[in-house]
Amino acid sequence: MRNTTTIRQADTLSASSSFGARCARDFRKNYALYLLVLPVIVFYIVVHYVPMYGAIIAFKSYSPGKGILKSAWCGLEHFKSFFGSVYFGRTLTNTLRISLVSILFGFTSPIILALLINELRSKLYSRVVQTITYLPHFISLVVICGMLSDFLEPDGIITTVCTWFGMDRQNLLRVPGYFTTIYVASDVWQGVGWGSIIYLAALAGIDPTLYEAARMDGANRWKQIWAVDIPCILPTIITLLILRMGSVMSVGYEKIILLYNSLTMEKADVISSFVYRKGLLESNYGYSTAVGLFNSFVNMVLVVAANTISKKTNETSLW
Amino acid sequence: MKIKVSWQQRCFDVFNVLFMLLLMVITLYPMIHVLMASFSDGEELLAHTGVLLWPKGFSLEGYTRALGNSAIVSGYKSTLFILVVGCLVNMALTIAGAYFLSRKDVMWKKPISMFIMFTMFFSGGLIPQYLTIKGIGLMDSLWAVIVVGAISTYNMIIMRTGFDSIPESLHESAVIDGAGHLTILARIMVPLAMPTIAVILLYYGVAHWNAWFNASIYLRSPNKYPLQLVLRGILLVNDTTAMTQGMGDSETWAAGETIKYAVIIIATVPILCIYPFLQKYFVKGVMIGAVKG
Known part of the structure; x- marks a missing residue:
């Protein structure tokens, strides 16, 4: 007891002493801690901050021989050529379309699934449903896309099922108009169970007396869902939706570049896959970095805006 | 206290149970399809279209070729x-x-x-x-x-x-x-x-x-490629040539099919085997993450 008091006093003392003295005292006390965090800081510098500095090549005509520093400046030329090109409108529309359709279906389906699982009367059955629906989350993207490309071939299983409903036998991955559907549907297939975990937890935390009160007032199960379940998980829904809206501009390139081909490019090419193709496949470093920087910047604005809104509405945010 | 269950609620329960069953089928079927196809005979598999609930002519060639690669x-x-x-x-x-x-x-x-x-x-x-x-x-x-x-x-x-x-x-x-x-x-x-x-x-x-x-x-x-990258070559770039050496054209085509399914199984089985035992830890992670997320 006395010891902690002494520490407290020492702290108050240190607060009044000079900056240098406080630094020295802090370092004497916590040197091991700074030693621990040093490799972590080195990691962030090398893997995150050096590239952030390297992003200045967006304003340079980069040539690998001269390196980042010695390449000549070219101002906003890369940005101008991107905004002036046909790719700007195309990749932006594709990004927004794929992202918004993903949110529409990918965001609502876990909520519905959680509400339905919550209504199951058998605990065992609901455990089985959960275990099985979580499973696809762990399958790798490469395998998912490999299965998709196989199932969507003219004699693939999904195409076959589609022919029962009167569609033509064709390779569905080569039809531009189906790309968004394929992308979003497979996303939902893979993520619906995993996404429901958080809502199930929120539903499990609802006070049982609320249900009793609702039953007393004559509410049946359907009305209980609307009057008890949904209002109770609404804060979770709103928080997650706001945060999801913050990432509306960042459609992952990994799945896109595994699935698209020259035929579906016009509907499938998003900003991040365009950056990947221009930069790494065509070695157009400066231009590609400029496009990436534009995307990063818009992303940051959206994420910060989303967080600020989230903080205002229900005091939850990323920081 | 006995709560009277109305017919609408019974209906809903039945519908719900059936819907969940359908969902589980949709979730599991692709995996079952791949598993069955991986044990199938290449030629018969090529001739087959539609639902696959049982291997078409049993063969382990996909696995021997994949593992020998x-x-x-x-x-x-x-x-x-x-x-x-x-x-x-x-x-x-x-x-x-x-x-x-x-x-x-x-x-x-x-x-x-x-x-x-x-x-x-x-x-x-x-x-x-x-x-x-x-x-x-x-x-x-x-x-x-x-x-x-x-x-x-x-x-x-x-x-x-x-x-x-x-x-x-x-x-x-x-x-x-x-x-x-x-x-x-x-x-x-x-x-x-x-x-x-x-x-x-x-x-x-x-x-x-x-x-x-x-x-x-x-x-x-x-x-130096890790497994997933090798897999990408086989599944999405359709590069099974290394594994079908010394085969005729149509034979190559047929064997390529089963090899694809076999490698999917080989690459996914380790995760699916540990998953049921570790599920609660994964789920817990979502909860901890959610507190700050």
């Missing part, structure tokens, strides 16, 4: 290396960073944590990162993949939440007993935070097992 074997080796070394690096750095972030009376904590968090909102982008890794001479090395993925800030936040939940009094009493930060971390924090450590170890492990993108941009020699 040097690319798959070297892919497994690379993946295991990245998995083991990568997870060690991940855990060391993540625990160190999270412990730092969970301490309360540290002068530089705020600036350093802002320095770390900022990377969650802004990044220099793919190309500058690629040029940096190239600049420090890690091209075509498995270390490039390990270094780039050394810390996931999200996992570090989960870890910090784990440390935060350990009562501060334990830390204080250890300080009074004369323990330094390293002793406290090793003897008190790590043992008490074991459940959270298990969660993030699993997250890192699964991520390493499933990763392919960084390997595809940083690795040049095919013999």
